[in-house]
Amino acid sequence: MSDNVNLFTYLLRLADDHLILSQRLGEWCSAAPTLEEDLALANIALDLIGQARSLYSYAGEVEGKGRDEDQLAFLRYEQDYLNALITEQPNGDFAHTIVRQFFISAFMVPFWRKMEQSADETLAAIAAKASKEVAYHLRHTSEWVIRLGDGTQESRSRMIEALDDLVIYTGELFENDSIAEAAIEAGYGVDVSEIKDEWDHTVASVLREATLELPSVRHMQTGGRSGRHTEHLGHILSELQYMQRAYPGMSW
Amino acid sequence: MVETVAIKERSEDATRAAAWQVAASVPDPEIPVVTVEDLGILRSIELDPDGSIVASVTPTYSGCPATQMIQQMVLEALQRSGFENARVETVLSPAWSTDWISDAGKEKLRAYGIAPPQQSSNSKRALFGETAVNCPHCGASNTERVSEFGSTPCKALYRCNSCREPFDYFKCL
Numbered sequence: 271m272s273d274n275v276n277l278f279t280y281l282l283r284l285a286d287d288h289l290i291l292s293q294r295l296g297e298w299c300s301a302a303p304t305l306e307e308d309l310a311l312a313n314i315a316l317d318l319i320g321q322a323r324s325l326y327s328y329a330g331e332v333e334g335k336g337r338d339e340d341q342l343a344f345l346r347y348e349q350d351y352l353n354a355l356i357t358e359q360p361n362g363d364f365a366h367t368i369v370r371q372f373f374i375s376a377f378m379v380p381f382w383r384k385m386e387q388s389a390d391e392t393l394a395a396i397a398a399k400a401s402k403e404v405a406y407h408l409r410h411t412s413e414w415v416i417r418l419g420d421g422t423q424e425s426r427s428r429m430i431e432a433l434d435d436l437v438i439y440t441g442e443l444f445e446n447d448s449i450a451e452a453a454i455e456a457g458y459g460v461d462v463s464e465i466k467d468e469w470d471h472t473v474a475s476v477l478r479e480a481t482l483e484l485p486s487v488r489h490m491q492t493g494g495r496s497g498r499h500t501e502h503l504g505h506i507l508s509e510l511q512y513m514q515r516a517y518p519g520m521s522w
Numbered sequence: 523m524v525e526t527v528a529i530k531e532r533s534e535d536a537t538r539a540a541a542w543q544v545a546a547s548v549p550d551p552e553i554p555v556v557t558v559e560d561l562g563i564l565r566s567i568e569l570d571p572d573g574s575i576v577a578s579v580t581p582t583y584s585g586c587p588a589t590q591m592i593q594q595m596v597l598e599a600l601q602r603s604g605f606e607n608a609r610v611e612t613v614l615s616p617a618w619s620t621d622w623i624s625d626a627g628k629e630k631l632r633a634y635g636i637a638p639p640q641q642s643s644n645s646k647r648a649l650f651g652e653t654a655v656n657c658p659h660c661g662a663s664n665t666e667r668v669s670e671f672g673s674t675p676c677k678a679l680y681r682c683n684s685c686r687e688p689f690d691y692f693k694c695l
Binding site: 306310312315319320321396403406409410 | 581583584585586587614615616617618619668669670671672673675679693694695
């Protein structure tokens with residue numbers, strides 16, 4: 271794989287993570303438990319879509335085939351998306367949304383911080399901003415994890431269920447395959463195996479305060495990085511892509 | 523010859539300075555009391571070899587919808603002032619930070635009712651610790667955070683326990 275193709279794929283994975291998760295969070299808009307939380311989830315979604323846009327635009331430049339951010343976001347098929355499976359999992363109840371976001375934010379904080387040292391100047395610049403933005407996401411979701419875990423019988427049991435359902439998708443975040451390894455080798459990628467300890471520590475300490483425990487897992491789900499998705503992604507795309515499919519090339 | 527070059531440089535400087543004046547005075551579309559210069563969004567004004575003006579601007583928060591609007595407004599302002607071939611370029615590196623908001627800009631925010639970012643955004647305390655935010659209305663420090671996220675990506679919601687007024691806080695980034 272040529273250097274540029276590798277960088278393109280690496281960027282696309284990252285951009286897809288952000289786009290799909292953002293789309294999921296956007297589903298809460300006007301339906302969140304409180305007005306403040308509605309704003310919070312929409313704001314987090316907005317940060318993610320901003321980060322996705324920078325990544326897609328850059329990916330389009332690197333690819334050099336004239337595809338822009340919109341074409342990359344809207345005009346690919348399911349198996350062409352390379353997001354981690356956890357980002358496409360359904361919102362479920364509020365506990366599921368919070369646990370999903372907490373797991374991912376606890377990953378993104380050290381990920382973007384390391385990416386600030388990337389040999390790729392554009393990636394480093396995107397990271398410099400993103401790492402501060404995701405710090406807010408982690409703080410916000412940590413507060414909810416504690417409040418709900420150490421809350422009522424109902425909120426606690428829902429949190430336990432959400433942890434059980436979602437923990438199997440966390441392993442994929444820390445996988446390095448040949449594309450990730452080439453990115454690390456070239457100096458622009460983050461070695462995700464190196465941030466696993468920090469993730470473990472963050473998750474354990476917040477869960478401890480929430481009087482919850484991370485369930486132990488025998489087998490982690492994986493496949494998103496190579497385009498093998500859960501059944502949920504197709505449904506997300508049908509909604510996300512509807513306008514561009516119905517009216518190709520439309521713009522606001 | 524030397525003199526001609528000097529005159530040309532002087533006139534290039536004057537052109538750049540004039541274009542800077544025009545671009546710098548563009549207001550933020552969301553918070554019109556501050557300009558792109560106050561916010562530190564306008565990075566530079568350069569002259570292309572063909573004589574056209576290139577304004578470099580930097581995005582603030584990754585998801586800020588005002589970013590594109592600001593670029594468009596800077597471009598239109600330059601064109602209206604006779605810089606017909608002006609262009610606007612986006613510069614990502616180094617990444618914008620709230621530290622770049624000028625003191626004048628912070629004071630304008632406060633007078634408008636938005637508490638300006640208080641600490642250096644590089645400080646971990648600014649992100650995770652208890653941020654003491656003074657009420658922009660009465661100045662009291664006895665305030666509480668209502669929500670981490672507010673009406674725009676750059677703001678959090680606060681309430682003053684002294685004068686009881688709610689207010690926006692411009693978050694550190």
